[in-house]
Amino acid sequence: MKLPLQPPIKPMLSAISQDWPEGFLYEPKWDGFRSLVFYDGEEIYIQSRDSKPLGRYFPELEEQLKATLPGPLILDGEIVIKGARGLDFDSLLMRIHPAASRIQKLAREIPASFVAFDLLAEGDEDLSPLPQRERRKRLEKLQGVTITPCTQDMQTARDWFQRFEGAGFDGVIAKDPELPYQPDARAMVKLKHRRTADCVLGGFRWAKDNKGVGSLLLGLYDSKGVLQHVGHTSSFKAKEKLELVETLKPYLDKSGEASFGFGRTPGAPSRWSAGKDLSWQSLRPELVCEVSYDHMQGDRFRHAATFLRWRPDKSPSACDYSQLETVAPAELERLFPSFS
Numbered sequence: 001m002k003l004p005l006q007p008p009i010k011p012m013l014s015a016i017s018q019d020w021p022e023g024f025l026y027e028p029k030w031d032g033f034r035s036l037v038f039y040d041g042e043e044i045y046i047q048s049r050d051s052k053p054l055g056r057y058f059p060e061l062e063e064q065l066k067a068t069l070p071g072p073l074i075l076d077g078e079i080v081i082k083g084a085r086g087l088d089f090d091s092l093l094m095r096i097h098p099a100a101s102r103i104q105k106l107a108r109e110i111p112a113s114f115v116a117f118d119l120l121a122e123g124d125e126d127l128s129p130l131p132q133r134e135r136r137k138r139l140e141k142l143q144g145v146t147i148t149p150c151t152q153d154m155q156t157a158r159d160w161f162q163r164f165e166g167a168g169f170d171g172v173i174a175k176d177p178e179l180p181y182q183p184d185a186r187a188m189v190k191l192k193h194r195r196t197a198d199c200v201l202g203g204f205r206w207a208k209d210n211k212g213v214g215s216l217l218l219g220l221y222d223s224k225g226v227l228q229h230v231g232h233t234s235s236f237k238a239k240e241k242l243e244l245v246e247t248l249k250p251y252l253d254k255s256g257e258a259s260f261g262f263g264r265t266p267g268a269p270s271r272w273s274a275g276k277d278l279s280w281q282s283l284r285p286e287l288v289c290e291v292s293y294d295h296m297q298g299d300r301f302r303h304a305a306t307f308l309r310w311r312p313d314k315s316p317s318a319c320d321y322s323q324l325e326t327v328a329p330a331e332l333e334r335l336f337p338s339f340s
Contacts, residue, residue: 057103
């Protein structure tokens with residue numbers, strides 16, 4: 001390609017921190033596929049975080065970018081899909097499919113967007129040695145590019161952090177305004193959510209050796225009183241996994257219908273779980289535990305939760321979605337009008 005930098009380029013990475021650095025540039029952390037876009041004015045190439053081509057999975061995005069990008073450039077950003085309630089990571093996962101016909105169908109029905117947050121090259125100029133502040137200014141001058149919001153006001157950034165998890169934003173990224181682009185270096189700061197929720201135990205999976213509990217299956221009640229599976233926790237030591245067998249024994253549900261039988265259940269097979277043992281043991285929904293989690297993916301935990309403590313004082317019926325913060329899509333669009 002006729003560009004000053006050639007693919008693949010390792011993207012600049014981030015390190016998780018609980019401390020907010022002052023004087024940095026703050027951006028919402030989009031929950032999508034990290035990608036670099038190379039466009040030389042004719043040919044376009046979309047690269048994944050692990051240096052693989054992504055274009056075949058997002059044909060509509062290649063067409064859109066060719067039609068709107070102002071000229072040769074290299075962008076760093078995120079591929080996202082907007083759903084009814086915010087960012088829809090599940091729809092992104094569906095795109096990684098071997099059948100081209102399936103991809104084309106999804107591209108028509110649920111098109112993806114690209115949100116840029118860095119500019120590595122423009123025309124024949126390599127911008128990566130420039131400070132982040134200068135690259136951001138050059139990015140903001142581009143026409144036809146959807147650009148992530150950015151602020152130097154920590155109060156605004158903290159507001160994004162607190163209010164937009166329910167819309168699929170996985171925290172805030174803080175960038176030193178004086179740093180050049182550093183491929184494959186953890187030069188940015190990732191400020192991630194760590195929140196707690198009281199969940200009902202609806203079941204468990206055995207450990208691989210079948211001698212202890214491998215993971216606890218967590219549930220929350222929806223507005224109709226139906227227990228929905230929201231995730232799991234497996235943060236136990238070997239001794240604790242054995243002790244859990246005795247703890248859970250009095251709550252075994254031999255009918256298999258007392259817990260997740262009427263809502264979303266664990267263990268639905270998919271191409272991501274081929275060959276895995278997804279069997280699970282149902283429990284009567286009478287035990288409550290408190291877990292910590294980073295953020296929600298729709299109406300379930302994106303990653304495994306961390307067990308904190310048992311909550312014998314908590315009624316299972318009180319463990320519902322109302323304890324989790326969400327954001328209305330209309331408010332999301334008002335605050336981030338560039339994303340449509």
